Amino acid sequence: MMTYIDYKDVVPKAVIGLVVLLILLVPIITTNESTLSILILSGIWAIAVMGFTLVLRTGQFSLGQAAFMAIGGYTSAILTAQMGWSFWPAFLLAGLVSGLAAFLVGMVVLRVGGIYFSIITLSLCEVIRIVAQQWESVTRGARGLITAQPNPIPLGFFEINFFSSTVPYFYLTVCLVAFTALVFWRIGESRLGRSFAGVALNPVLAEHQGMYLMKYRVIAFTVAGVFTGLAGSLYAHFLTVLTPTMLGLWQSIQILIMSIVGGIGSLVGGPIIGSILLYTFGSYLTRLDIYGIQQLLFGAVVVLVLLFLPKGTGLVDLWGRFWTKVIWREKEFEMDEAEE
Amino acid sequence: MPPAGIWIDGLIQSCAYMTMAFGMVLVFSILGILNWTHGQFYMLGAFVVYYAITAVGIPFPLGLLAAGVLVAGLSILVKKIIIDHITGDLYVGVATMGLIFFFEGAASMIFGMQDKGLARVLPGVVDLGSFSVSYQKIAVVSFTLVIMIILFIMLNFTRIGLAIRATAQQPDAASLYGVSVERLSLTVMGIGCGLAAMAGGIIAPLYTINPFIGGIPMIMSLLAIVIGGLGSLTGAIVGGLILGFLNSVVAYHLSYLSEVVLFMLVVIILLVRPQGLFGASVK
Numbered sequence A: 001m002m003t004y005i006d007y008k009d010v011v012p013k014a015v016i017g018l019v020v021l022l023i024l025l026v027p028i029i030t031t032n033e034s035t036l037s038i039l040i041l042s043g044i045w046a047i048a049v050m051g052f053t054l055v056l057r058t059g060q061f062s063l064g065q066a067a068f069m070a071i072g073g074y075t076s077a078i079l080t081a082q083m084g085w086s087f088w089p090a091f092l093l094a095g096l097v098s099g100l101a102a103f104l105v106g107m108v109v110l111r112v113g114g115i116y117f118s119i120i121t122l123s124l125c126e127v128i129r130i131v132a133q134q135w136e137s138v139t140r141g142a143r144g145l146i147t148a149q150p151n152p153i154p155l156g157f158f159e160i161n162f163f164s165s166t167v168p169y170f171y172l173t174v175c176l177v178a179f180t181a182l183v184f185w186r187i188g189e190s191r192l193g194r195s196f197a198g199v200a201l202n203p204v205l206a207e208h209q210g211m212y213l214m215k216y217r218v219i220a221f222t223v224a225g226v227f228t229g230l231a232g233s234l235y236a237h238f239l240t241v242l243t244p245t246m247l248g249l250w251q252s253i254q255i256l257i258m259s260i261v262g263g264i265g266s267l268v269g270g271p272i273i274g275s276i277l278l279y280t281f282g283s284y285l286t287r288l289d290i291y292g293i294q295q296l297l298f299g300a301v302v303v304l305v306l307l308f309l310p311k312g313t314g315l316v317d318l319w320g321r322f323w324t325k326v327i328w329r330e331k332e333f334e335m336d337e338a339e340e
Numbered sequence B: 001m002p003p004a005g006i007w008i009d010g011l012i013q014s015c016a017y018m019t020m021a022f023g024m025v026l027v028f029s030i031l032g033i034l035n036w037t038h039g040q041f042y043m044l045g046a047f048v049v050y051y052a053i054t055a056v057g058i059p060f061p062l063g064l065l066a067a068g069v070l071v072a073g074l075s076i077l078v079k080k081i082i083i084d085h086i087t088g089d090l091y092v093g094v095a096t097m098g099l100i101f102f103f104e105g106a107a108s109m110i111f112g113m114q115d116k117g118l119a120r121v122l123p124g125v126v127d128l129g130s131f132s133v134s135y136q137k138i139a140v141v142s143f144t145l146v147i148m149i150i151l152f153i154m155l156n157f158t159r160i161g162l163a164i165r166a167t168a169q170q171p172d173a174a175s176l177y178g179v180s181v182e183r184l185s186l187t188v189m190g191i192g193c194g195l196a197a198m199a200g201g202i203i204a205p206l207y208t209i210n211p212f213i214g215g216i217p218m219i220m221s222l223l224a225i226v227i228g229g230l231g232s233l234t235g236a237i238v239g240g241l242i243l244g245f246l247n248s249v250v251a252y253h254l255s256y257l258s259e260v261v262l263f264m265l266v267v268i269i270l271l272v273r274p275q276g277l278f279g280a281s282v283k
Helices: A013-029 A033-057 A065-081 A087-109 A114-134 A167-189 A191-201 A203-208 A213-239 A249-262 A269-285 A293-308 A314-327 A335-339 B004-031 B038-056 B060-081 B089-111 B135-157 B159-169 B171-176 B181-203 B215-228 B233-254 B257-272
Strands: A153-155 A158-160 B125-128 B131-134
Touching: A013 A033, A013 A167, A033 A065, A033 A167, A033 A191, A033 A213, A033 A249, A033 A269, A065 A087, A065 A114, A065 A213, A065 A249, A087 A114, A087 A213, A087 B257, A114 A249, A114 B215, A114 B257, A167 A191, A167 A213, A191 A203, A191 A213, A203 A213, A249 A269, A249 A293, A249 A314, A249 B089, A269 A293, A269 A314, A293 B089, B004 B038, B004 B131, B004 B135, B004 B159, B004 B181, B004 B215, B004 B233, B038 B060, B038 B089, B038 B181, B038 B215, B060 B181, B125 B135, B131 B135, B135 B159, B135 B181, B159 B171, B159 B181, B171 B181, B215 B233, B215 B257, B233 B257
Parallel strands: none
Antiparallel strands: A153 A158, B125 B131
């Protein structure tokens, strides 16, 4: 089954800090719009992937995470485009609405676990897409909603202007990713996170220990829903247009592939690494001229990662192995030794 | 009542979904995994038939057979090279999802992205008074019936069928009685994916062919086996029939709402009876 390795003992904090600093300095190093937008979009996916990984930690395999992105995205898009709200309240409300939807769906659907849960979330994902496609009066159907940009924020001598460049979006995404990562990391460390793992690893034992399985599953699903909704809202506003096909079943599958390839051993590191690497890889592949080669290589990479980094350890495990083998020059990393 | 043509379209779709769902259930009951690439094997089957007829020029039934055999070989390779080396059902499932992209990409590279149409191989229609049915559609239905009967006989009255049923129930006990589970799972993978390819091949002259036609039949047959009951062969057939007819008959009345009705029906069936219509009760 899954093993949960904590890399904070393996990788020096300074290195992680350096990486974070580098990411923060990216807009100063390069102002290339396409580089920035790749980073922003992979950050947005990272949030959704973290949500998926949290749900997966309770043992449920959700194939409908893109639906919550769609709910969040459409909430804020409708509020800003059709009702004239400004970005920030709409953004927050998107998270709330998506979380509420996740709560209601979870209360009903999480009762049936396993593959049935996956199929039901898959169906809901398609239902949301079809409704968004056909409810022309509200969502403008396949033509898509044009979302409003956030208003400029005056800061004395300086103005944060979302219209002129992607840099404010970059920092907004970094903040949101950092906040999500912090919340999820705290959840993973806390009693709640351990309960999630317990519910997944041995539901029968967990239930006999007095844990109400539904409670933990619904909590994980709702928290994931809130953050996925925020990510969806940001996605819609960053891309300035939201069409139903942008968030469908394929995006759900993409989220789960990013999660598994990144590694489900950690709630934060795996999703971030997985989504940044796979998204960047995917968007560089689209520049190739040959039709179909990007999908072919994408699929091949997914399969190769699963073949050579088995059991969901994923790419995040490479990071740990790199430090234990190359830097520490140890043959095998033992959990017990590192904890001493 | 919708006109008869709608019912016949429903029957045609049911046939495709039934054949695919049957293969998926077979694979699931022996290997314990959901093969998400089934839709892409369907697509490859359609392409093999297309090129067998247009490029090589062999007759349609032989092309169909070639589709079945080639895709069965390909699926056995997939099983040998990839599935056997990944532990954990979850990860095998994700690997087959990755293979969806792989096969779709490969097909777009090799065969091109544009729609291809195959001329009716069996021209002519049967006039039944108020409506008419083309020979091609009759061929689809009768082919599916024949396949189902062959599979029924194979599963119930032959030694390999006995081995399949035994392994589906108790792999360990079956291997104690001399069934080579490894070889059997290769065979079943071949049969299951070959079925998908033949479903794609037989239906190819009716619809357009492109590298992305596998998605919808895949989802539909997945829903079919889940509402029928995971691991139940009867359930796969009944689920395929229900979804095929729903897809066309409800669509006639409700147009786009039909998909919502379809998915909501699946959700409701699963909430009321999580084990599906014909499945054994879970846990």
